Amino acid sequence: MPTKGTGRQQPKQLRVVVIGGGTGLSVLLRGLKNEPVHITAIVTVADDGGSSGRLREEMDMPPPGDIRNVLTALADTEPLMEKVMQYRFSNGTGLAGHNLGNLLLAAMNEITGDFVTAVKALSGVLAVRGDVLPASTQSIQLKAEMEDSTIVTGESQIPLAGKKIKRVFLEPHDAAPLGEALQAIEDADAILIGPGSLYTSILPNLLVRGIFAAITRSQAHKMYICNVMTQPGETDEYTASKHVRVIHEHVGDAFLDTIIVNSAEIPAYVLEKYAEKGAAPVPCDLPQLRKLGLHVVAKPLVTFEDGYLRHDAREVSKQVVSLIKRRRKAQSG
Missing domain, CATH: 3.40.50.10680 (CofD-like domains)
Incomplete structure (x- = not known):
């Protein structure tokens, strides 16, 4: 009532x-x-350097780096999960230089077949406060x-x-x-x-x-x-x-x-x-x-x-x- x-x-x-x-x-x-407040972050997808640039080139997807940083900033997660999202590999053929959060977004992009859906899916996992959009x-x-x-x-x-x-x-x-x-x-x-x-x-x-x-x-x-x-x-x-x-x-x-x-x-x-x-x-x-x-x-x-x-x-x-x-x-x- x-x-x-x-x-x-x-x-x-x-x-x-x-x-x-x-x-x-x-x-x-x-x-x-x-x-x-309700936050919507609109994020640039022009990055072409580092891990983001490599994934953009090899996976034919928008560069995930800035999106990853924003998701992590807005996430309501344990500190360990933030470290996981921001972890950068220092060794491994093909892995060195890649950021784990970028790879997670690349995986979600492959699974869902759509980058926006991938960002939303990872937002749910991280309990993101607001919306993150390319x-x-x-x-x-x-x-x-x-x-x-x-x-x-x-x-x-x-x-x-x-x-x-x-x-x-x-x-x-x-x-x-x-x-x-x-x-x-x-x-x-x-x-x-x-x-x-x-x-x-x-x-x-x-x-x-x-x-x-x-x-x-x-x-x-x-x-x-x-x-x-x-x-x-x-x-x-x-x-x-x-x-x-x-x-x-x-x-x-x-x-x-x-x-x-x-x-x-x-x-x-x-x-x-x-x-x-x-x-x-x-x-x-x-x-x-x-x-x-x-x-x-x-x-x-x-x-x-x-x-x-x-x-x-x-x-x-x-x-x-x-x-x-x-x-x-x-x-x-």
């Missing part, structure tokens, strides 16, 4: 779509899965036109070229988006872009035909979570506003509403460690960001773990949920 009450309808669960790939996205999702199920190759007009082919090769990137594009240019991804974008209360490699993790998703069109149609709050550090070979000397301008230029529309950017001072010993690899903090250039019409959330949002700077996933997630609730309240009030 229905419970008697005030008759007031409970607010629907907030729906958040997160678009990207790589380590940055996985870190964010570990925090977001503890918030009262941006497309087609084989996509990422290419970059450099400032000197040369073309570099392959996501893994672009940062190694040692040249400034003019633009990136997909081949085929008309790769079809996954229908479920488009529906998730349409239903979202918020769409989070990043964090992650600008040219090789974020833009490949936005360039899939239909994905960005769905984002522009969506009434969701559109946020960009800016990287903490520059990435050698991709975003050398980029400010926060430069990241935004590159995204807007690639899709042809200034669609972002909000940027979340770190404002914390980074210790000198950490800066030295990153400088050795050619990386530096991404400056939060507030005047330029405001000129772009963005609402700016600039707060200390980093932690230092295992020798690396990471977004403070818990704090970023709380900022995201607060922004969504504030916007919903303003719309209903």
Whole structure:
């Protein structure tokens, strides 16, 4: 029997779509899965390096690496299962270099005959909180036109070229988006872009035909979570506003509403460690960001773990949920 009450309808669960790939996205999702939201992660399938690249080539399947990382981040499993998913073989003819989670996805793909079904099946095994979807199920190759007009082919090769990137594009240019991804974008209360490699993790998703069109149609709050550090070979000397301008230029529309950017001072010993690899903090250039019409959330949002700077996933997630609730309240009030 229905419970008697005030008759007031409970607010629907907030729906958040997160678009990207790589380590940055996985870190964010570990925090977001503890918030009262339904998560759909739309993940890039342009990876061509390492274990993912080998499976893509040999098994004629989308590269599983970024999908594996996201599944593991959203999983509600024992720590040992996470170690199993992330285990990389160091020995064995044909096995060395392969990641066990990638092989599990490859096996599921063979068993089910469909990559999306494979991801869903493994999601069930891992008790994943939310939905994980590839941006497309087609084989996509990422290419970059450099400032000197040369073309570099392959996501893994672009940062190694040692040249400034003019633009990136997909081949085929008309790769079809996954229908479920488009529906998730349409239903979202918020769409989070990043964090992650600008040219090789974020833009490949936005360039899939239909994905960005769905984002522009969506009434969701559109946020960009800016990287903490520059990435050698991709975003050398980029400010926060430069990241935004590159995204807007690639899709042809200034669609972002909000940027979340770190404002914390980074210790000198950490800066030295990153400088050795050619990386530096991404400056939060507030005047330029405001000129772009963005609402700016600039707060200390980093932690230092295992020798690396990471977004403070818990704090970023709380900022995201607060922004969504504030916007919903303003719309209903």
